[in-house]
Amino acid sequence: MSILASGGFWAFVGVVAGIYTILSLGLQVQFGFAGLLNFGQVGFMALGAYTMAILVVKEGWSMWLAAPLGVAAAAVGGLLLGLPTLRLRADYFAIVTIAFSEIIRYVATNETSLTGGTQGTIALGPTGTASQYNGQWAAFQTHLQHSLGFSSADATMLVIVWTVGVVLLTLVWVALRTPWGRVLRAVRDDEDAAASLGKNVFAYKLQALALGAALAGVAGLFYAWEFSFFSPDDFEPLLTFFAWMILLLGGLGRVWAVPVGAVVFGFIFAGTRFLNFAPFTWVASDERAYIRLIIIGLIILVLVVLRPQGLLGNRREMVLE
Amino acid sequence: MSPILEVEDVVRTFGAVRAVDGATFAVEEHSVTGLIGPNGAGKSTLFATIAGSLKPTSGRIVFAGRRIDRTSAYRVARAGVVRTYQAARVLTRMSVLDNVLLASKGHPGERLLGAVLRPGASRDHERAARARAHELLALVGLEAHAQAYAGTLSGGQRKLLDLARVLMLEPSLVLLDEPMAGVAPALRVELLEHILAVRRDRGITFLVVEHDLDFVMQAADRVVVMNEGRVLTVGTPAEVRTNEQVVDAYLGTAH
Numbered sequence: 001m002s003i004l005a006s007g008g009f010w011a012f013v014g015v016v017a018g019i020y021t022i023l024s025l026g027l028q029v030q031f032g033f034a035g036l037l038n039f040g041q042v043g044f045m046a047l048g049a050y051t052m053a054i055l056v057v058k059e060g061w062s063m064w065l066a067a068p069l070g071v072a073a074a075a076v077g078g079l080l081l082g083l084p085t086l087r088l089r090a091d092y093f094a095i096v097t098i099a100f101s102e103i104i105r106y107v108a109t110n111e112t113s114l115t116g117g118t119q120g121t122i123a124l125g126p127t128g129t130a131s132q133y134n135g136q137w138a139a140f141q142t143h144l145q146h147s148l149g150f151s152s153a154d155a156t157m158l159v160i161v162w163t164v165g166v167v168l169l170t171l172v173w174v175a176l177r178t179p180w181g182r183v184l185r186a187v188r189d190d191e192d193a194a195a196s197l198g199k200n201v202f203a204y205k206l207q208a209l210a211l212g213a214a215l216a217g218v219a220g221l222f223y224a225w226e227f228s229f230f231s232p233d234d235f236e237p238l239l240t241f242f243a244w245m246i247l248l249l250g251g252l253g254r255v256w257a258v259p260v261g262a263v264v265f266g267f268i269f270a271g272t273r274f275l276n277f278a279p280f281t282w283v284a285s286d287e288r289a290y291i292r293l294i295i296i297g298l299i300i301l302v303l304v305v306l307r308p309q310g311l312l313g314n315r316r317e318m319v320l321e
Numbered sequence: 322m323s324p325i326l327e328v329e330d331v332v333r334t335f336g337a338v339r340a341v342d343g344a345t346f347a348v349e350e351h352s353v354t355g356l357i358g359p360n361g362a363g364k365s366t367l368f369a370t371i372a373g374s375l376k377p378t379s380g381r382i383v384f385a386g387r388r389i390d391r392t393s394a395y396r397v398a399r400a401g402v403v404r405t406y407q408a409a410r411v412l413t414r415m416s417v418l419d420n421v422l423l424a425s426k427g428h429p430g431e432r433l434l435g436a437v438l439r440p441g442a443s444r445d446h447e448r449a450a451r452a453r454a455h456e457l458l459a460l461v462g463l464e465a466h467a468q469a470y471a472g473t474l475s476g477g478q479r480k481l482l483d484l485a486r487v488l489m490l491e492p493s494l495v496l497l498d499e500p501m502a503g504v505a506p507a508l509r510v511e512l513l514e515h516i517l518a519v520r521r522d523r524g525i526t527f528l529v530v531e532h533d534l535d536f537v538m539q540a541a542d543r544v545v546v547m548n549e550g551r552v553l554t555v556g557t558p559a560e561v562r563t564n565e566q567v568v569d570a571y572l573g574t575a576h
Contacts, residue, residue: 179422179430179443186412186423193410196372197424198398198490199431207433319414320472 009270011154017266022168023239024246026215032253033176034208035188037094040081041216041243042073043101046235048217049224050115051106053133057124063136065239067221074217078210079102086205092096098237108232120231121224125232127227134228139223161222165259168215173255184208185253248300253317260311268296325350325494325526326371326402331380331390333366340366342550343380350492353520353527355541355558357534359571362547364530368496371528372404373397385493399426401493407502409479411486413472417463419455420471420482424489425450434557449487457485461515475509484515488523497529500535513540538562546570 023045030036052070055061085096110114116123116131120286125131175181180190186194187204195201223228242265250261269292280288309315324347333341341363348354356364369375371382373394382390389397398404412420428450429435430443458464459483466474471482480500487495500516501509513536519525531537538545538558546553546561548570554561561567 175433175436179425179428179438179447180436182415182419182423182431183431185415189412189414190373190410192394193376193406193412194423195394196398196404196406196410197486198395198403198426199423200395211433316470317414320470 002241006290008152008154009157011152013157013266013270014163014263015154015222016270017259017262018158019219019226020242020246020266021165021262022161022222023171023216024243024250024262025165025168025245025255025258026212026219027243027247028212028252028255029172029176029259030208030212032308033181033184033188035090036205036209036212037090038097038209038212039094039237039240040097040099040101040104041212042235042237042239043097044213044216045220045223045239046101046104046108046214046232047077048074049218049235050220051217052221053121053124053224053230054114056133056136057121057131063133065260068246069222071214072218074220074298075210075214078213079206081213082206082209085089086202088219101235101264105232105235108235109307115232118231118233121229122232131318132228134225137225138228152254161226161238163172163219164222168218169255169259172215176255220319245296245300248310249303251313254310254312254314255311257310264311265296267298268292324348325385326528327381327383328371329369329381329383331370331382332366332378333363333370333375334378337549341370341377344547344550346551346552347529347553348526350526350542351520351524352542353529353540354515355537355544356528356530356547356549357532357537357544357561361549363500363550364547365498367547368404368498368530371397372402372496374404397431398490398492401491402496403476403478403490403492403494404496405483405487405494405498405500407482407499409476409483411471411474411482413455413470415471416468417458417471417482418451418467418476421454421457421489422447422450424486425454447528449509449533449544454485454489457488460488461485462511475505477504477527480504480512481508484512484519488519488525492525494526494528497527498531499531500529501531501533509536518538 023041026037027041030038039052051073052066055066055069056063081100085093088096101299109118121133122130141153141156144160145153148156150156183199184195184204187201188230191201246258246265249264250257280291283291303310309318326348328344328346331341331344332339344363344367358364366375370377373389373392373396377390380390381388384400384402389400389402428446429439430447436443455464455467458467461484462483463478463481463485474482500512504512517540518528520527529541541558543555544558544561545555546567553566556565
């Protein structure tokens with residue numbers, strides 16, 4: 001059977017798009033609604049995944065306790081990063097965030113006794129054993145698969161990820177429609193004006209950063225559960241830029257633009273895998289993988305020129321001064 | 322009458338430049354006090370220092386008996402000292418109404434936990450704030466634009482919106498930075514009338530930086546003249562107009 005017609009493959013694409021949705025939703029809160037240029041989103045994802053895996057394997061915690069702790073660790077990471085840096089100018093803050101996510105990755109690479117180092121989570125436990133943090137998750141997924149009467153684990157994961165995704169999207173959408181969200185947008189558009197209206201700009205930025213970091217933590221959990229294994233290499237800065245591409249594709253400042261951007265991104269990314277005809281075949285197949293990045297880059301370029309507000313953004317809001 | 326604001330020997334330096342160099346004056350409660358001086362006299366820096374967005378290098382600023390010179394800008398605003406900007410800083414991507422609603426004080430829904438855990442309290446506050454915001458928009462004549470993006474307003478209309486927003490904050494002292502700059506002549510009269518009416522009806526004190534001397538002479542009870550970071554003189558508009566030092570400062574000593 002061709003991979004194109006394989007339900008499992010497209011379910012996998014859908015799961016990854018769901019995980020990207022949650023990751024990029026965090027970025028939408030931070031940048032789309034609070035104006036924070038965060039280029040280190042993947043670092044919070046790593047914090048969530050590693051905290052969960054370490055607590056399960058090393059401390060023997062139940063996954064159901066370790067998972068919320070992973071999200072909390074990502075949020076606390078956001079607070080700790082934000083406290084000393086959020087008073088910096090936006091461009092300096094952006095540089096600090098990318099350094100932050102690289103520090104997380106380097107610590108995960110080198111603190112072998114804590115993280116398993118370059119071998120990844122398989123080396124979390126004692127030497128000579130292949131450790132697994134995924135037992136409880138797999139059991140839950142199988143149980144759910146039977147209750148739903150699904151034939152494949154992929155379809156079950158797809159349902160779980162998108163259920164959580166839609167719940168989170170809805171919660172964020174509701175939160176941003178409250179007066180709290182109104183202040184956040186004011187902080188994004190004009191910090192000084194917000195301060196002169198008595199708003200504690202710093203506190204709002206810190207909350208947005210921590211909330212977005214927590215969402216990245218959730219994405220980290222699903223990433224860990226989907227792949228049953230991860231290593232520091234999974235948290236390269238490239239992933240943060242994928243989240244940014246999704247944001248630009250979907251549109252800034254719109255909650256429901258995030259899943260649209262993620263699905264479009266996911267399908268372009270997976271779809272370019274099938275470019276097995278000329279002229280693409282002139283390129284060696286292992287190098288062909290890079291073509292999809294070039295294509296996505298071109299699409300974003302065209303979009304920025306023709307439709308700068310993204311697929312779902314509001315053009316009017318972009319041109320007002 | 323007693324002073325609501327006392328500026329005592331305030332210095333603010335930027336490197337070797339002493340933008341404000343020992344300014345001392347007081348603003349009487351319920352007055353409209355003009356703050357004038359040639360370009361570079363330190364008016365804007367002093368304004369930012371009073372509003373808390375800049376910290377003074379030395380000196381004291383006392384508002385209603387409390388020192389505010391080490392207080393952050395948002396706390397100064399909450400204490401009742403609200404500043405406006407020369408080019409009104411309206412939030413262009415929000416509706417005119419939302420701009421005013423943003424200025425509502427003590428909104429429980431502006432705290433994330435308050436919005437989530439006490440939606441009832443947030444809704445009640447929002448309803449009351451909405452009614453008040455509509456009243457204020459009607460007062461400044463922008464009611465018809467309530468749902469429009471603030472970015473669609475003209476410069477003068479933005480100043481009116483800014484005034485409505487400031488009034489929403491129920492301040493005791495308003496710092497107006499060149500309220501007449503960029504306002505069409507037809508709107509100027511209206512803006513001046515609003516300011517005087519607000520002073521009369523709400524007992525709000527105004528400290529006004531303004532280059533339009535006609536406006537200052539018309540509106541101000543007292544005028545503070547600054548030059549080279551210091552206060553040159555304080556007096557009634559009539560006194561200031563005839564003061565030779567003031568004339569020198571404005572025209573240069575070689576006139």
